[in-house]
Amino acid sequence: MARFVDRAVLHLQAGDGGHGCASVHREKYKPLGGPDGGNGGNGGDVILIVDDNVHTLLDFHFRPHARAGNGRPGAGDNRDGANGADLELRVPAGTVVLSADGEMLADLVGPGTRFVAAHGGRGGLGNAALASRARKAPGFALLGEPGEAADVVLELKSVADVGLVGFPSAGKSSLVSVLSAARPKIADYPFTTLEPNLGVVTAGSEVFTIADVPGLIPGAASGRGLGLEFLRHIERCSVLVHVLDCATFESGRDPMSDIQALEHELAQYTPSLPTDLSERPRVVVLNKIDVPEARELAEFVRPDIEAAGYRVFEVSAATHEGLSALRFALAEIVAADRTDRPAAAAARIVLRPKAVDSEHFSVSEDPETEGGFIVRGVRPERWIRQTDFGNDEAVGYLADRLARLGVEQALAKAGARPGAPVTIADVVLDWEPTTLAGVDVTPTGRGTDARLDRVERVGAAERKAMHRLRRGLDVEGHDLDEEFISGPGRLPADTWTDGEVDGADGAEPGR
Numbered sequence: 001m002a003r004f005v006d007r008a009v010l011h012l013q014a015g016d017g018g019h020g021c022a023s024v025h026r027e028k029y030k031p032l033g034g035p036d037g038g039n040g041g042n043g044g045d046v047i048l049i050v051d052d053n054v055h056t057l058l059d060f061h062f063r064p065h066a067r068a069g070n071g072r073p074g075a076g077d078n079r080d081g082a083n084g085a086d087l088e089l090r091v092p093a094g095t096v097v098l099s100a101d102g103e104m105l106a107d108l109v110g111p112g113t114r115f116v117a118a119h120g121g122r123g124g125l126g127n128a129a130l131a132s133r134a135r136k137a138p139g140f141a142l143l144g145e146p147g148e149a150a151d152v153v154l155e156l157k158s159v160a161d162v163g164l165v166g167f168p169s170a171g172k173s174s175l176v177s178v179l180s181a182a183r184p185k186i187a188d189y190p191f192t193t194l195e196p197n198l199g200v201v202t203a204g205s206e207v208f209t210i211a212d213v214p215g216l217i218p219g220a221a222s223g224r225g226l227g228l229e230f231l232r233h234i235e236r237c238s239v240l241v242h243v244l245d246c247a248t249f250e251s252g253r254d255p256m257s258d259i260q261a262l263e264h265e266l267a268q269y270t271p272s273l274p275t276d277l278s279e280r281p282r283v284v285v286l287n288k289i290d291v292p293e294a295r296e297l298a299e300f301v302r303p304d305i306e307a308a309g310y311r312v313f314e315v316s317a318a319t320h321e322g323l324s325a326l327r328f329a330l331a332e333i334v335a336a337d338r339t340d341r342p343a344a345a346a347a348r349i350v351l352r353p354k355a356v357d358s359e360h361f362s363v364s365e366d367p368e369t370e371g372g373f374i375v376r377g378v379r380p381e382r383w384i385r386q387t388d389f390g391n392d393e394a395v396g397y398l399a400d401r402l403a404r405l406g407v408e409q410a411l412a413k414a415g416a417r418p419g420a421p422v423t424i425a426d427v428v429l430d431w432e433p434t435t436l437a438g439v440d441v442t443p444t445g446r447g448t449d450a451r452l453d454r455v456e457r458v459g460a461a462e463r464k465a466m467h468r469l470r471r472g473l474d475v476e477g478h479d480l481d482e483e484f485i486s487g488p489g490r491l492p493a494d495t496w497t498d499g500e501v502d503g504a505d506g507a508e509p510g511r
Contacts, residue, residue, distance in 0.1 A: 139446025
């Protein structure tokens with residue numbers, strides 16, 4: 001049996017951007033032909049699209065997790081990675097997208113309406129795109145950004161012109177069945193209708209839609225019964241119709257008390273759309289007048305209801321009495337509401353580029369770390385995610401970017417001392433103001449940066465010089481002293497062997 005689902009929670013994950021490639025062009029007679037690493041592809045977006053062929057959120061109820069495709073990494077020979085495939089999720093018209101906190105993000109009405117619920121990450125630049133006057137052959141590339149993760153709530157609010165509200169077994173589904181071609185389930189027990197029914201009604205030249213809301217009971221706005229789950233379907237209606245059962249045998253029930261109870265529940269309900277249900281026109285339908293006692297009650301209470309300001313119609317869904325007048329009256333109200341609405345503006349392409357890579361950032365003291373600081377901003381946080389911290393040259397490039405943005409100057413102004421822990425995104429760095437960041441630096445080798453103290457490898461030229469010195473041979477520019485042997489970045493003398501230094505791979509950095 002098909003199920004009607006009008007609310008679903010989605011866990012969305014956009015695609016990650018592909019990593020850039022660090023490559024050097026090599027061919028015969030051109031061993032170092034320059035950088036040729038390609039850029040990584042962008043990650044795919046998660047997009048919600050309105051489709052008239054979709055009428056429920058049932059698919060998302062069983063499959064709440066969705067993920068777009070990841071971008072492919074770049075490659076050598078200036079080959080860029082492919083972009084990740086976008087994931088398009090089809091939703092019915094009238095779907096409202098809410099954040100996990102209840103903030104409305106989009107109101108999707110109209111075929112083809114699109115909303116990007118999660119943006120894919122940008123691909124990292126390859127070393128060919130990073131080459132500059134100072135870095136002619138970068139030995140690093142930027143990493144791809146991770147895609148956005150979002151938890152959104154989808155709520156389906158029927159796009160109906162007329163909404164029928166009333167207590168259980170008041171005859172709302174019967175009215176929908178006789179006014180339109182809809183065939184909802186009808187039975188003689190309460191809460192027969194477990195989902196809203198939508199029908200199309202024709203009255204002369206006017207065509208409008210009508211929907212019934214499963215029975216309301218006192219306390220529905222507080223969560224009792226089924227009414228709270230489906231009150232969202234009347235938020236778009238032009239007119240609300242109170243369907244009253246004049247043939248009820250329940251004690252303490254009469255048309256006037258039913259109207260008061262229904263109005264109280266409508267007043268307690270808080271719609272998520274920017275609408276006010278109290279301003280909607282009201283129509284009262286006294287149903288089941290084919291029963292003699294019900295006809296007498298309807299004639300008795302009608303003057304009081306009209307005195308309260310309501311337009312009243314006496315109908316019978318069984319004999320179709322009074323339905324024609326009701327149909328044309330509702331068409332008249334709907335037509336007047338459509339006329340009063342502001343005319344829709346002509347469709348036009350509007351470009352609203354978002355501010356990306358904003359240079360604005362802030363520096364604040366870290367409340368959890370003594371002497372620490374936190375840097376917040378779009379650019380610094382994005383640069384952190386793109387940096388490969390296993391590559392010294394990439395770290396030096398990050399320091400240059402932060403210095404040019406003014407982060408170091410802002411830290412010094414905030415009172416940061418050398419060695420202070422600085423947190424950017426989820427990475428903690430030790431601030432060293434003595435590092436010459438933001439200026440042109442002559443590269444010392446692919447993947448290295450002379451300004452960083454983390455020198456873990458000994459170059460081939462230095463190993464050869466130490467080997468000659470151990471054998472007592474002269475080396476131009478060097479003397480066999482303890483300072484040279486055990487200086488910064490060199491291994492202690494007791495680790496030497498007759499051949500090469502222990503742990504060295506014998507290759508020059510970047511070779």
